[in-house]
Amino acid sequence: MSVILEIKNIDKHFGGIHVANHVSISVKKGEMSAIIGPNGAGKTTFFNLITGFIPSDDGTVIYEDQDITSEKPEKIVKLGMVRAFQVSSLFLEETVFDNVYLAALSNFRKNAKIFADRMAFKDAREHAGFILDKIGLSHCKDLKASELSHGDTKILDIAIALTLNPKILLLDEPTAGMAPDERIKMMHLLKELHEYFQLTTIFIEHDMDIVFGIAEIIRVLVQGQLIAEGPPDYIRQHETVIEAYLGKEVL
Amino acid sequence: MKKLKDYLPWVCYFVFFLGILIVDPGTHYIHLVARVIIFSLYAVAFNLLYGTTGLVSFGHALFYGIGAYITGMLVKATGPEFFLLFIVLGAAGAALVSVFIGLLTLRLTGIYFTMLTLAFAQLAWGLTFKLYHFTGGDDGIQAIAKPAMLAGSVTKYYLFCFIVVTICMYILWRIRRSPFGSVLNCIRQNPQRITFLGLNVYKNQLKAFVISAFFTGVAGGLYAGLDGSIHPDMLHWPTSGNAILMATIGGMGTFFGPVVGAGILTGLETIVGKYTEYWSFSIGVVVLIVVLLFPRGVLGIKRLAGNKN
Ligand SMILES: Nc1ncnc2c1ncn2[C@@H]1O[C@H](COP(=O)(O)OP(=O)(O)O)[C@@H](O)[C@H]1O
Numbered sequence: 001m002s003v004i005l006e007i008k009n010i011d012k013h014f015g016g017i018h019v020a021n022h023v024s025i026s027v028k029k030g031e032m033s034a035i036i037g038p039n040g041a042g043k044t045t046f047f048n049l050i051t052g053f054i055p056s057d058d059g060t061v062i063y064e065d066q067d068i069t070s071e072k073p074e075k076i077v078k079l080g081m082v083r084a085f086q087v088s089s090l091f092l093e094e095t096v097f098d099n100v101y102l103a104a105l106s107n108f109r110k111n112a113k114i115f116a117d118r119m120a121f122k123d124a125r126e127h128a129g130f131i132l133d134k135i136g137l138s139h140c141k142d143l144k145a146s147e148l149s150h151g152d153t154k155i156l157d158i159a160i161a162l163t164l165n166p167k168i169l170l171l172d173e174p175t176a177g178m179a180p181d182e183r184i185k186m187m188h189l190l191k192e193l194h195e196y197f198q199l200t201t202i203f204i205e206h207d208m209d210i211v212f213g214i215a216e217i218i219r220v221l222v223q224g225q226l227i228a229e230g231p232p233d234y235i236r237q238h239e240t241v242i243e244a245y246l247g248k249e250v251l
Numbered sequence: 252m253k254k255l256k257d258y259l260p261w262v263c264y265f266v267f268f269l270g271i272l273i274v275d276p277g278t279h280y281i282h283l284v285a286r287v288i289i290f291s292l293y294a295v296a297f298n299l300l301y302g303t304t305g306l307v308s309f310g311h312a313l314f315y316g317i318g319a320y321i322t323g324m325l326v327k328a329t330g331p332e333f334f335l336l337f338i339v340l341g342a343a344g345a346a347l348v349s350v351f352i353g354l355l356t357l358r359l360t361g362i363y364f365t366m367l368t369l370a371f372a373q374l375a376w377g378l379t380f381k382l383y384h385f386t387g388g389d390d391g392i393q394a395i396a397k398p399a400m401l402a403g404s405v406t407k408y409y410l411f412c413f414i415v416v417t418i419c420m421y422i423l424w425r426i427r428r429s430p431f432g433s434v435l436n437c438i439r440q441n442p443q444r445i446t447f448l449g450l451n452v453y454k455n456q457l458k459a460f461v462i463s464a465f466f467t468g469v470a471g472g473l474y475a476g477l478d479g480s481i482h483p484d485m486l487h488w489p490t491s492g493n494a495i496l497m498a499t500i501g502g503m504g505t506f507f508g509p510v511v512g513a514g515i516l517t518g519l520e521t522i523v524g525k526y527t528e529y530w531s532f533s534i535g536v537v538v539l540i541v542v543l544l545f546p547r548g549v550l551g552i553k554r555l556a557g558n559k560n
């Protein structure tokens with residue numbers, strides 16, 4: 001498998017905190033990987049750095065052999081690296097369908113049309129409908145985003161990301177705040193979407209059942225440092241990881 | 252059914268502004284409603300930024316004034332034959348200036364954006380006094396002639412304003428309903444997500460800013476012809492404030508809300524202004540009522556009621 005994303009020595013300070021300490025990661029195409037680590041470890045910041053949302057102090061990000069280190073976030077999205085958020089980032093006054101439809105308009109490059117009726121684009125309409133079907137939100141497509149349950153807002157957030165036709169999907173705690181049964185559903189959904197859309201998926205997650213259930217590679221971030229990286233079996237037995245994060249219960 | 256609901260405000264718009272001609276309440280009132288029409292365009296153009304994109308400009312008087320002054324000065328310099336062309340040029344001038352101001356102010360957010368737009372407008376207001384030879388300073392520009400076709404009766408100029416404003420409103424209406432309009436409306440709700448849809452927030456805001464300034468300039472140009480006189484007050488901050496008031500009172504969340512706001516503001520100014528020079532006090536009362544009782548503005552009530560059903 002070829003490398004789709006190569007992060008070399010990415011470094012970031014926030015005042016006195018070293019949130020990314022020369023992190024280097026190489027992600028293979030088609031890989032399903034997890035990033036774990038305690039709160040405040042710098043996981044979300046890591047996503048912010050590689051998506052161009054905040055500038056890094058040092059290091060490079062190579063995506064599909066292209067240096068995207070100082071590209072604008074919207075450009076990186078257009079290139080196919082797309083994210084969903086720890087706190088769902090939606091258009092709350094719009095319907096579920098319109099949330100996804102706007103992403104579809106962007107995907108088909110119809111967003112700048114200034115005189116056409118916004119609903120006039122069949123390809124975008126069908127694409128939005130297809131994604132909602134696939135992700136299981138069709139039944140509430142006419143609800144406002146603000147009326148959704150917490151779990152559904154997380155799913156809608158991912159739906160928006162998927163609509164953009166990503167090659168790499170970055171998910172920041174997709175099960176945050178969910179009940180245990182919802183989490184299991186989310187786990188299956190992530191696996192299904194990953195395979196169906198042939199994605200490269202990187203997800204940040206605290207639920208170890210999910211992490212060890214579906215991740216092929218697990219990376220452990222503690223205080224901005226990548227302390228371990230490898231398949232589940234390797235991470236499970238990694239002394240430093242157990243000490244710093246996992247504790248005894250996973251064993 | 253949905254379609255019909257979409258066009259209902261348009262029907263009301265035509266019925267009201269053309270109906271007034273049939274009722275024919277006399278030149279005084281036709282003149283008054285002509286002002287309402289012009290302010291309507293001003294308020295609707297402003298609301299593309301304010302209600303839709305979520306940018307509170309406190310400097311729209313600048314674009315209104317530029318439209319008026321360019322139109323007025325061109326008429327003075329060459330004569331009134333090409334009045335319509337001069338209005339377009341005035342609007343283009345407003346749009347051009349707005350590109351520069353937009354580039355500078357849109358990097359800031361929230362109150363800083365608002366304050367900087369105010370600063371630019373006040374600067375221009377001050378300049379009108381300094382550039383006495385072009386602007387007439389304190390006196391403004393008087394006796395701006397209209398072309399023969401529009402001169403003579405108020406009704407002719409009323410119809411002219413109605414046609415120009417209706418065309419502009421239709422364009423703005425289409426823009427609001429376009430994909431671009433959706434993007435603007437969603438920038439207001441969540442700019443971060445817009446970025447992560449792969450869209451540039453700043454560029455879209457700038458486009459909205461320039462479009463808004465252009466149509467604000469058209470309104471200013473039309474105003475120059477209404478009384479045939481313009482005055483530095485058009486560039487002063489209360490004119491900017493009026494845009495915010497009209498949109499807020501009428502309903503910034505609806506397309507036609509600002510039209511209703513323009514009617515209310517003009518009405519208050521005229522009716523209450525007859526009895527007291529402190530007529531703006533009544534506006535304070537109305538704003539208070541609207542903000543407390545109808546937070547979505549007068550036209551927003553219907554939407555609120557609709558949501559509950
Ligand atoms: N924009 C920011 N400015 C300053 N400090 C920040 C910023 N974003 C995050 N931090 C700090 O960086 C550290 C890592 O945060 P974050 O990446 O959100 O951690 P995680 O997602 O692993 O819980 C925290 O101490 C947080 O307070």
Ligand SMILES: [Mg+2]
Nearest residue numbers: 043044045086
């Ligand atoms: Mg986080």
